[in-house]
Amino acid sequence: MTTSTPAVAGWFTTGDDPRLVASRCTSCGTLAFPPPPPEAASFCRNPACDGDAHEPAELSRVGRVWSYTDAQYQPPPPYVPTTDPFQPFALAAVELPEGLVVLGQVADGYGVADLAVGAEVELVVETLYTDDDGERTIWRWKPVVELGEEADQ
Amino acid sequence: MSKQVAVAGVGMHPWGKWGRPFVEYGVHAARAALADSGIAWSDVDFVVGGETVRNGYAGYVAGSTFASALGWNGARIATSYAACATGAQALDTARARILAGMSEVALVVGADTTPKGFLAPNAGERWTDPDWLRFRLLGMTNPAYFALYARRRMDLYGATSEDFAQVKVKNARHGLENPYARYRKEVAVADVLGSAIVSDPLHLLDICATSDGAAAVVLTSLDYARRHGLADPVRVEAISTVTPTFPNAVIDMPLLATDHAADGAPERTFKESLALAAYEEAGIGPDDVDVAEVYDLSTALELDWIEDLGLCKRGEAEVLLRAGDTTIGGRIPVNPSGGLACFGEAVPAQALAQVCELTWQLRGQATGRQVDGARGRDGHPRVGITANQGLFGHGSSVLLAR
Numbered sequence: 001m002t003t004s005t006p007a008v009a010g011w012f013t014t015g016d017d018p019r020l021v022a023s024r025c026t027s028c029g030t031l032a033f034p035p036p037p038p039e040a041a042s043f044c045r046n047p048a049c050d051g052d053a054h055e056p057a058e059l060s061r062v063g064r065v066w067s068y069t070d071a072q073y074q075p076p077p078p079y080v081p082t083t084d085p086f087q088p089f090a091l092a093a094v095e096l097p098e099g100l101v102v103l104g105q106v107a108d109g110y111g112v113a114d115l116a117v118g119a120e121v122e123l124v125v126e127t128l129y130t131d132d133d134g135e136r137t138i139w140r141w142k143p144v145v146e147l148g149e150e151a152d153q
Numbered sequence: 154m155s156k157q158v159a160v161a162g163v164g165m166h167p168w169g170k171w172g173r174p175f176v177e178y179g180v181h182a183a184r185a186a187l188a189d190s191g192i193a194w195s196d197v198d199f200v201v202g203g204e205t206v207r208n209g210y211a212g213y214v215a216g217s218t219f220a221s222a223l224g225w226n227g228a229r230i231a232t233s234y235a236a237c238a239t240g241a242q243a244l245d246t247a248r249a250r251i252l253a254g255m256s257e258v259a260l261v262v263g264a265d266t267t268p269k270g271f272l273a274p275n276a277g278e279r280w281t282d283p284d285w286l287r288f289r290l291l292g293m294t295n296p297a298y299f300a301l302y303a304r305r306r307m308d309l310y311g312a313t314s315e316d317f318a319q320v321k322v323k324n325a326r327h328g329l330e331n332p333y334a335r336y337r338k339e340v341a342v343a344d345v346l347g348s349a350i351v352s353d354p355l356h357l358l359d360i361c362a363t364s365d366g367a368a369a370v371v372l373t374s375l376d377y378a379r380r381h382g383l384a385d386p387v388r389v390e391a392i393s394t395v396t397p398t399f400p401n402a403v404i405d406m407p408l409l410a411t412d413h414a415a416d417g418a419p420e421r422t423f424k425e426s427l428a429l430a431a432y433e434e435a436g437i438g439p440d441d442v443d444v445a446e447v448y449d450l451s452t453a454l455e456l457d458w459i460e461d462l463g464l465c466k467r468g469e470a471e472v473l474l475r476a477g478d479t480t481i482g483g484r485i486p487v488n489p490s491g492g493l494a495c496f497g498e499a500v501p502a503q504a505l506a507q508v509c510e511l512t513w514q515l516r517g518q519a520t521g522r523q524v525d526g527a528r529g530r531d532g533h534p535r536v537g538i539t540a541n542q543g544l545f546g547h548g549s550s551v552l553l554a555r
Binding site (some may be wrong): 005031066070080117128 | 277279281288293297301302303352398399402404407410412414416417427
């Protein structure tokens with residue numbers, strides 16, 4: 001059995017109800033994503049706050065599409081290609097209820113035709129690539145209701 | 154005290170993929186600008202170079218590199234880096250020293266030699282560098298960011314792929330007679346729509362290339378210009394290089410998320426604030442502008458800039474485009490040079506190239522692409538504005554007048 005670990009540590013949780021993990025300023029509550037590395041200093045991004053301590057804060061799992069696109073050509077390194085020939089994938093910027101817009105790839109099997117500005121998407125965790133340590137996972141945005149289904153209702 | 158300085162001379166090296174060292178382009182442009190100004194190199198007391206990050210040490214110390222290549226003349230030097238706004242920041246540095254009375258004649262030079270293909274981040278494992286992480290974790294290229302903005306125009310304002318293609322058609326026509334443009338060929342809507350989609354909805358011909366090129370500007374104090382018989386010079390009225398204000402609620406390349414806007418989006422976007430700061434500094438408004446050079450990294454982005462500059466209301470740029478208002482001969486011509494569509498981007502030179510073009514337009518020297526202006530001298534435009542935005546909170550807007 002292969003192991004499965006996040007491609008980047010501390011940015012999202014896994015399991016049945018995965019979430020992005022932001023950092024929250026303990027002085028003013030301002031959120032930041034991605035969170036700073038654990039060993040790094042963190043100065044609050046709010047110019048009216050001089051806070052420098054923060055705590056992890058899980059973000060809402062469901063948001064609305066701010067905009068979306070795809071990659072029809074293989075991006076250059078350090079992108080790690082997983083198929084040969086390259087398979088296009090979709091990307092979405094998603095507005096979360098907390099007031100942040102977060103980019104992500106779109107879940108496997110979905111493309112731009114499944115997306116619209118304002119449409120609801122939810123966070124899932126899928127395999128980004130496989131390296132010597134096994135499968136490396138990443139957060140992705142998955143349409144909550146496929147547009148075709150919506151039209152049928 | 155006047156905050157104006159004179160644009161005494163401008164010069165460029167043609168954009169292309171020449172494969173020569175960037176220093177050659179820069180010296181060519183600098184000599185052209187000096188010749189245009191009639192000022193001797195020995196009179197230049199300050200040189201500002203726009204840094205290029207792709208050409209080794211000489212690129213990091215661009216001010217020194219150009220000053221040395223022109224032959225050491227004792228001038229003080231500075232080097233600026235502000236991503237796509239590098240040229241404008243360099244110009245602002247020169248202007249500040251002139252306005253402080255510490256320099257009289259400044260030469261500002263930007264030049265680049267670029268690699269082929271997508272602009273990629275620096276090499277190595279760089280897990281704390283957002284520019285590296287966006288490629289590694291998301292495969293998020295520059296065109297993908299441009300495509301996000303383009304898609305919003307379609308879903309929110311009803312823009313179409315044909316509209317985006319029409320921007321390319323217009324700019325291709327504008328650049329036909331521009332001797333410094335890399336691409337000088339008519340393009341039809343069908344050519345754009347028939348080119349490969351890079352990042353939906355943007356086609357290959359919606360997206361600007363990367364180019365080699367160079368541009369240079371000679372700035373002087375108004376007093377020096379008067380003493381040396383430079384009659385009616387184009388003047389720099391404003392250079393805005395403001396940074397964003399928190400919270401920046403529009404996702405910016407190369408970041409993975411916006412700031413936390415707990416109370417909703419702020420009154421103005423970063424790009425709107427760039428133009429507003431320029432207008433406020435010059436004491437004029439969008440109604441005074443006769444011609445604009447904006448950063449069309451993509452066709453759709455030109456439409457965004459038209460609104461960011463206040464030349465029409467949000468969501469109405471397509472109306473101007475379709476009416477021909479932004480074409481030479483229209484109410485407010487945009488990118489008469491042909492824009493990045495015809496040039497391709499040479500990062501440290503590009504903001505200076507915008508200033509060169511507006512200078513020629515305001516002087517009535519833009520042969521084959523001259524904008525008419527009822528308000529300016531001799532029927533030429535009176536006020537021109539530039540705009541661009543780069544990575545990491547850099548951006549600029551320059552206002553020129555004659």
